[in-house]
Amino acid sequence: MGFSRIPIGHGVGLRPRHYGRMLDERPPVDWVEAISENFMAPGGRPLAVLEKVRSEVPVALHGVSLSIGSVDALAPSYLQRLATLAARIEPALVSDHLCWGSHGGRYVHDLLPLPYTEESLAHVVGRVRVVQDTLRRQILLENISSYVAFQDSTMTEWEFLSEVAGQADCGILLDINNVYVSARNHGFDPIAYLDGIPGGRIGQLHLAGHCDKGRYLLDSHDAAVPDAVWDLYREALRRFGPIPTLVEWDDNVPELDQLVVQSRTAAAIEHEMAIPKAVNA
Amino acid sequence: MTLAETQELFYRLVTRGPDVDPSAVAGCFLGSPDLDAAERVGIYADMYLWRLVDGLREDFPKLAALLGDRAFLALCRDYVAADPSDDPDLGRLGRRLAPFLRARPNLARPDLPALAALEWARAEVFFAAPAAPVTSTAFSAVGDDLPAARLSLIPALRVLRLDHDVVTLWRQLEQGQLPHAPTPGQQGVVVWRTGYDVYHTVVDADEASALASAAADRPLAEVCLSFARRPDPAASAFAALGSWAAEGWIASVRSPEGCPCPLLGAGAHIASS
Numbered sequence: 001m002g003f004s005r006i007p008i009g010h011g012v013g014l015r016p017r018h019y020g021r022m023l024d025e026r027p028p029v030d031w032v033e034a035i036s037e038n039f040m041a042p043g044g045r046p047l048a049v050l051e052k053v054r055s056e057v058p059v060a061l062h063g064v065s066l067s068i069g070s071v072d073a074l075a076p077s078y079l080q081r082l083a084t085l086a087a088r089i090e091p092a093l094v095s096d097h098l099c100w101g102s103h104g105g106r107y108v109h110d111l112l113p114l115p116y117t118e119e120s121l122a123h124v125v126g127r128v129r130v131v132q133d134t135l136r137r138q139i140l141l142e143n144i145s146s147y148v149a150f151q152d153s154t155m156t157e158w159e160f161l162s163e164v165a166g167q168a169d170c171g172i173l174l175d176i177n178n179v180y181v182s183a184r185n186h187g188f189d190p191i192a193y194l195d196g197i198p199g200g201r202i203g204q205l206h207l208a209g210h211c212d213k214g215r216y217l218l219d220s221h222d223a224a225v226p227d228a229v230w231d232l233y234r235e236a237l238r239r240f241g242p243i244p245t246l247v248e249w250d251d252n253v254p255e256l257d258q259l260v261v262q263s264r265t266a267a268a269i270e271h272e273m274a275i276p277k278a279v280n281a
Numbered sequence: 282m283t284l285a286e287t288q289e290l291f292y293r294l295v296t297r298g299p300d301v302d303p304s305a306v307a308g309c310f311l312g313s314p315d316l317d318a319a320e321r322v323g324i325y326a327d328m329y330l331w332r333l334v335d336g337l338r339e340d341f342p343k344l345a346a347l348l349g350d351r352a353f354l355a356l357c358r359d360y361v362a363a364d365p366s367d368d369p370d371l372g373r374l375g376r377r378l379a380p381f382l383r384a385r386p387n388l389a390r391p392d393l394p395a396l397a398a399l400e401w402a403r404a405e406v407f408f409a410a411p412a413a414p415v416t417s418t419a420f421s422a423v424g425d426d427l428p429a430a431r432l433s434l435i436p437a438l439r440v441l442r443l444d445h446d447v448v449t450l451w452r453q454l455e456q457g458q459l460p461h462a463p464t465p466g467q468q469g470v471v472v473w474r475t476g477y478d479v480y481h482t483v484v485d486a487d488e489a490s491a492l493a494s495a496a497a498d499r500p501l502a503e504v505c506l507s508f509a510r511r512p513d514p515a516a517s518a519f520a521a522l523g524s525w526a527a528e529g530w531i532a533s534v535r536s537p538e539g540c541p542c543p544l545l546g547a548g549a550h551i552a553s554s
Contacts, residue, residue, distance in 0.1 A: 037369060037370050037371070037372075038372075040370065041372075041408030041409070042408070042409065042410035042411075042436070043408060043409050043410040043411040043436070043437065044407050044408040044409065044411075044437075044474070044477065045407070045477035046408070048477065065369035065370070067369070069284075070288065071284055071285045071288055075369060078369045100288060102369070103288050103289065103291075103292035104292070105367055106292070106296075106365040106366060106367060107365075107366040107367065107368065107369055107371075108292065108295055108296065108325075108329050108366075109329075109332050109333065109336070109366060109371045110295070110325060110328060110329060110332060112288075112291060112295070112325065114284075115282075115284065115287055117284070119283065119284050120284055123284060147321045147324045147325065148310050148311070148318065148321035148322055148324075148325070149310070149311040150287065150309060150310060150311065151308065151309060151310065151311055152282060152287070152309075185316075186313075187313065215315050215316045215320075216316055216321075216324070218324075
């Protein structure tokens with residue numbers, strides 16, 4: 001089937017601090033990304049804000065609780081709520097993370113890494129197909145930041161991500177900050193990661209800030225995009241061409257204007273590079 | 282290790298479960314000279330608790346303020362250990378905190394469960410489905426069937442019967458005032474949302490019973506019996522129904538087969554307030 005990139009430009013995450021301005025003004029961005037779980041309730045202000053924003057710019061739904069790699073059964077009620085939200089919002093993109101976060105019906109509300117093995121690969125691929133069949137659309141899976149790796153892994157993360165995307169026929173949400181953070185935490189080359197990803201599968205990029213904890217980097221999303229991540233973003237654009245890009249900022253969230261400046265910086269970098277049309281691997 | 286075994290071990294380590302063999306960590310996870318495997322897993326274990334505490338603090342800001350950081354953290358740690366999250370939505374984690382507090386011995390204050398119940402009700406109605414409320418004319422439209430009619434209350438409404446005055450406590454905390462000493466006593470409280478704003482108000486015990494009866498889909502005749510102890514029960518019932526409509530608490534008045542009502546006459550007029 002393959003994957004088709006939707007050219008929606010540069011966006012920001014929709015966060016509660018900005019709801020007031022989002023209701024009162026047209027969002028000054030090309031598109032916004034909403035955390036799916038925050039809008040699954042049947043009513044209230046968040047959903048009203050999202051519907052208003054959706055009437056003006058494209059919306060991407062980005063989940064954190066699909067738990068695609070968990071050995072728990074996929075939660076039917078969760079999938080149904082996601083399908084209902086997607087039908088209501090008609091998002092440009094639907095994504096979640098290549099990770100797991102539940103065990104025995106208990107949720108840790110975190111993005112835990114998987115061992116990169118053939119068993120994990122077959123498990124995730126089968127579940128992505130179920131999700132895509134249920135939603136009747138392709139989803140994108142995002143690489144996570146991680147702090148631990150497994151003795152049993154037989155593939156690199158980028159090999160695993162590429163295999164999942166190819167076998168399950170889904171898209172990739174490539175988080176540039178996560179590539180950088182994990183590269184530092186595990187000692188791999190972030191450029192090798194980019195070189196190992198099939199560009200034609202990438203439907204979206206994420207940018208964010210992180211925190212240096214001394215012996216490791218923490219994916220904190222609480223600061224501006226640092227220079228090293230901007231540099232890696234340039235490398236990604238050089239390889240993959242223009243890709244819808246979103247700036248995430250989840251803690252110590254600044255005024256909307258500051259977030260928009262970050263998003264416009266990403267657009268300016270893309271423009272300055274005068275990138276040729278998308279290159280598919 | 283199989284994927285299932287790996288996740289079982291990882292989950293127990295992240296949630297600091299009991300009886301985890303330390304040697305299993307090195308057998309499963311990779312470390313490095315500057316950060317060994319146990320330290321790496323520990324990063325997740327630390328984040329696990331803080332993430333849940335932050336989620337609970339969002340839904341229980343007054344409880345957190347009243348307890349202070351250390352006691353609130355201890356409460357959250359005990360709560361999630363006893364009742365781990367079983368919903369993909371972190372926002373649902375606090376739904377059993379009030380009963381947990383009620384069953385907890387040696388509370389710092391006996392009104393903590395009631396305060397938690399109030400805050401959880403406010404959190405719930407914030408996200409409840411919207412519904413257009415009816416006006417008091419909806420009662421007239423039912424005509425002679427009024428005693429047997431049933432009310433649908435708006436989804437964004439909760440009726441609480443609490444054992445302490447936590448409405449005053451909530452207001453003091455909201456205004457940054459010193460909280461009063463726990464004040465025992467039955468207190469009926471209605472929590473509801475109008476537009477995007479959440480409100481709560483104290484109601485008399487019989488009115489709380491009437492609302493609970495309406496929420497349980499009992500006929501109006503039965504709902505109004507809650508006011509039977511008042512000097513003028515019918516007038517009290519009419520006034521209450523009128524005020525419910527005026528506040529926007531009623532989504533519909535449904536007309537069924539008739540049944541006699543000792544308080545409501547056929548075609549009774551419900552006054553607006």
